[in-house]
Amino acid sequence: MYKAPSIESGAGAAAKLKDLQGDVLAVTMPIPWKVFQAQCQWEPRYVHMVADMDQDTLESLEASAPPFDVVVGLGGGSCCDTAKYLAWKRGCPMVLAPSIVSVDAPLTNMIAVRVDKSVTYVGDIFPEELIVDYDLIRKAPKELNRAGAADIASIHTALYDWALARDERGEAYDATAAQQARACLEELDRNASDVYEVSPKGIDTIVDLYRREVEFCAHLGSSRPEEGAEHLVAYNMEHLTRRHFVHGDLVALGLFTMSRLQDNQSAWIAGLMDRIGLRYRVPEVTAQEVAECLITLTEFTRWSKTFYSVVDSTPITADFVDETVAALFS
Numbered sequence: 414m415y416k417a418p419s420i421e422s423g424a425g426a427a428a429k430l431k432d433l434q435g436d437v438l439a440v441t442m443p444i445p446w447k448v449f450q451a452q453c454q455w456e457p458r459y460v461h462m463v464a465d466m467d468q469d470t471l472e473s474l475e476a477s478a479p480p481f482d483v484v485v486g487l488g489g490g491s492c493c494d495t496a497k498y499l500a501w502k503r504g505c506p507m508v509l510a511p512s513i514v515s516v517d518a519p520l521t522n523m524i525a526v527r528v529d530k531s532v533t534y535v536g537d538i539f540p541e542e543l544i545v546d547y548d549l550i551r552k553a554p555k556e557l558n559r560a561g562a563a564d565i566a567s568i569h570t571a572l573y574d575w576a577l578a579r580d581e582r583g584e585a586y587d588a589t590a591a592q593q594a595r596a597c598l599e600e601l602d603r604n605a606s607d608v609y610e611v612s613p614k615g616i617d618t619i620v621d622l623y624r625r626e627v628e629f630c631a632h633l634g635s636s637r638p639e640e641g642a643e644h645l646v647a648y649n650m651e652h653l654t655r656r657h658f659v660h661g662d663l664v665a666l667g668l669f670t671m672s673r674l675q676d677n678q679s680a681w682i683a684g685l686m687d688r689i690g691l692r693y694r695v696p697e698v699t700a701q702e703v704a705e706c707l708i709t710l711t712e713f714t715r716w717s718k719t720f721y722s723v724v725d726s727t728p729i730t731a732d733f734v735d736e737t738v739a740a741l742f743s
């Protein structure tokens with residue numbers, strides 16, 4: 414069941430954590446914890462440093478953690494997800510204070526865990542209390558905070574694929590959810606310069622758009638309105654290279670390439686990504702790797718049995734790959 418979170422945002426808002434009653438377990442990482450401690454001295458009863466998101470790690474943490482009254486997740490996606498895991502398993506209250514807005518983990522009910530190096534999702538716990546501390550978040554690298562907007566910009570190509578699946582495969586389509594998603598994309602467009610600056614309004618925009626996206630996807634029971642072929646590009650790149658990337662960078666690459674395959678306002682979406690500062694020319698990805706990712710994309714989507722998308726309806730030709738890679742690296 415979807416539950417709307419209470420969100421408190423402001424400069425230094427995380428200082429409010431000091432007021433938590435009972436034994437608190439803070440789940441964090443060395444860098445965000447140090448940044449937070451520099452602005453607010455608070456010693457919770459227990460502090461746990463997150464190492465990784467392997468399922469074994471989470472299970473042994475849950476088995477060995479002492480009893481506590483409240484769990485606080487302070488940090489990026491892994492810290493928020495580890496706190497969610499503990500709150501879900503122990504059935505206790507949770508407060509999340511993201512130190513970066515690069516992923517939607519502080520808003521979603523699912524927990525991304527790694528089993529044999531691939532990501533699967535477990536759990537079902539909607540965060541109810543969120544503290545958005547501008548001071549904390551603005552100390553993270555700007556490009557990583559901007560990357561959070563990719564999972565909202567992805568609505569552009571995802572809605573195209575959803576309508577395509579409706580028209581060509583008779584897939585269930587919800588015009589209201591599609592409209593709600595489009596409104597989020599328009600809101601992102603209107604606030605692009607604030608997102609680029611990572612201003613308080615830019616941070617609030619990303620958090621609020623995540624909140625809206627999580628809500629309409631929860632009611633729909635699917636992430637169709639924000640997950641289309643652009644995500645397939647991201648998944649295939651990880652599959653091919655076996656390297657780790659910033660999720661938003663790969664989704665931005667997917668937006669750049671798949672909006673062209675869709676012949677869907679590709680210049681407009683590239684311009685929007687420029688205004689936001691999304692890195693569709695992913696750092697540390699070569700032109701050769703982008704070409705290989707596109708050439709193998711059709712085969713990858715059939716093998717991984719993903720949702721219907723432009724990749725199924727439009728052949729990815731050698732000419733398309735050449736032109737797209739040239740445009741990307743021009």
Ligand SMILES: [Zn+2]
Pocket residue numbers: 564644660664
């Ligand atoms: Zn995503």
